[in-house]
Amino acid sequence: MDPSELRYLEDEDTSTMKVIKGSTMGLVVGTIWGTIVASWQDVPRVEKHVALPGLIRTLRMMGNYGATFAAIGGVYIGVEQLLQNYRMKRDLFNGAVGGFVAGATILGYKGRSINTAIKAGATLAATSAFIDSGKQTTRIDNGKEYFPYTTKKRSTIES
Numbered sequence: 001m002d003p004s005e006l007r008y009l010e011d012e013d014t015s016t017m018k019v020i021k022g023s024t025m026g027l028v029v030g031t032i033w034g035t036i037v038a039s040w041q042d043v044p045r046v047e048k049h050v051a052l053p054g055l056i057r058t059l060r061m062m063g064n065y066g067a068t069f070a071a072i073g074g075v076y077i078g079v080e081q082l083l084q085n086y087r088m089k090r091d092l093f094n095g096a097v098g099g100f101v102a103g104a105t106i107l108g109y110k111g112r113s114i115n116t117a118i119k120a121g122a123t124l125a126a127t128s129a130f131i132d133s134g135k136q137t138t139r140i141d142n143g144k145e146y147f148p149y150t151t152k153k154r155s156t157i158e159s
């Protein structure tokens with residue numbers, strides 16, 4: 001592994017923290033998406049002993065979508081980090097395997113079919129590989145260290 005890539009493994013983010021962040025982000029995005037999907041559907045009719053049926057249905061959909069997205073995010077990041085630490089490489093293969101495992105396990109379980117699991121896994125793997133193949137990163141490693149303070153020592157005698 002490149003010394004420049006080892007730097008990313010030594011971040012303050014451990015693999016566990018990355019999994020927690022991925023799951024939390026999935027929960028937030030899934031909850032928002034569940035709200036949007038619930039607003040697109042018709043409001044259920046008012047029943048005699050059910051208070052606020054529209055609110056209950058909306059909250060249920062928000063929870064279902066949020067939990068699904070959180071599970072996908074957690075499994076994806078977990079498998080990707082596991083492979084990255086095992087192989088000591090950062091490449092699109094890690095993300096593709098993570099995407100396949102996440103899609104196959106979570107969406108295959110929800111679809112309750114092997115065919116759905118393979119299709120969902122392949123779709124997420126292809127999407128992850130496509131995004132990773134562009135090598136779009138938020139960090140540019142040019143070999144320079146930037147500090148928010150000066151590293152040079154001042155002399156005690158100022159002229």
